[in-house]
Amino acid sequence: MDQHDDYDSVGDGKLILALLIKLFLSGVQVIGGSVAGSLSLIADSLHNLGDAGAILVAVIARRIGCRSADQRMTYGYKRADILGALINSVFLLVVGGVSDL
Numbered sequence: 001m002d003q004h005d006d007y008d009s010v011g012d013g014k015l016i017l018a019l020l021i022k023l024f025l026s027g028v029q030v031i032g033g034s035v036a037g038s039l040s041l042i043a044d045s046l047h048n049l050g051d052a053g054a055i056l057v058a059v060i061a062r063r064i065g066c067r068s069a070d071q072r073m074t075y076g077y078k079r080a081d082i083l084g085a086l087i088n089s090v091f092l093l094v095v096g097g098v099s100d101l
Contacts, residue, residue: 019055019059022055026049065078
């Protein structure tokens with residue numbers, strides 16, 4: 001395993017930690033918003049849930065992108081990172097376009 005592989009695994013751990021924090025925060029906000037009757041807390045929890053979804057896409061893309069080349073993908077899977085970024089970008093554009101309606 002070379003230095004690049006070590007760096008990728010450290011990044012995955014940090015992304016997973018961020019994902020868990022976002023999910024925990026969303027759950028706390030839903031509970032707090034329900035108890036307090038605060039629609040803004042519940043709306044913010046949905047915003048954090050959307051962020052968690054984007055982080056999940058990044059984690060999956062990084063894991064696929066770290067695969068080495070094989071017989072089917074002779075150049076490897078590095079483009080999965082780019083496709084993950086594209087998915088997140090398109091999602092943001094769609095959400096931004098829908099919110100303007």
